[in-house]
Amino acid sequence: MPELPEVETVKNFLNLHLLKSTILWAKIENKKLRYEIPPQICKILINSRITKITRRGKYLIFLLNNKFAILCHLGMTGCFRLSTKSKKRKHDHLFIGIKKKQIIFNDIRKFGFIKLYKASEIFTCPHLKKIGPEPLSENFNISYLEKNKSKKVSVKSFLMNQNNVAGLGNIYCSEILFDSGIHPEKNFVKLKPEEYEKILKSTTKILNQAIEKGGTTIKDYNISDEKIGYFKNKLKVYDRNGMACYRCKKNINIKKIFQNGRSTFYCVKCQK
Secondary structure (H helix, E strand, O other), rough: OHHHHHHHHHHHHHHHHOOEEOOOEEOOOOOOOOOOOOOHHHHHHHOOEEEEEEEOOOOEEEOOOOOOOEEEEEOOOEEEEOOOOOOOOOOOOEEEEEEEEEEEEEEEOOOOOEEEEHHHHHHHHOOHHHHHHHHOOOOOOOOHHHHHHOOEEHHHHHHHOOOOOOOOOOOHHHHHHHHHOOOOOOOOOOOOOOOOOHHHHHHHHHHHHHHOOOOOOOOEEOOOOOOEEEEEHOOOOOOOOOOOOOOEEEEEEEEEEOOOOOOEEOOOOOOO
């Protein structure tokens, strides 16, 4: 499932091609996603102008000049493509037509969704109202982590919980904890102030590097038919079970364990 860097990359692509554009036409090709695409969305979109495209956690938000907003989640295989032709493909769901081109949302596994809200209610909708601070924002700081130090969960579970931190998932939590030298099973309540600092520093470092590389290519992640996500080549622990640790080098291998049903990768020596 795309995490913050992948969704940020998609947001930047859409900003380049859709921002300030007037939507000339819209068509639902297949309404069946995780939630059915609301039938009135086409009427709302036509003749509206996209004033802002932003991201909150793993969600994309399209603000329109008619006081409506679109909330989109990519699910596992959701992607947008830009086209100058009207040729349809299997698993196309929504077409948005602008001058001389169109943006199409395609989702093979149908775990993504597109919802319609009033703009004034978008950030308090059920999907967004409880998620935590953005990890690259000033609100994600030592004071915030200290306020949550009573939570008796592993540090990886804390970071993975969207109510605690927005946008992080399995891949980047593993990478952040490796970079910070912290064991993923360490109890969050036992973290020291200097370890908070390491987590914050590593979070900024890893996410910025991943955004610069277009995220991580896992399975079908792409934008407009272009395979992106070159951060996959920079992964230090994720999906490297049994391989040598880049930090410890010889005879020390990356180990795979399961936490809350999800795979975790870490170095048995340098993560304490």
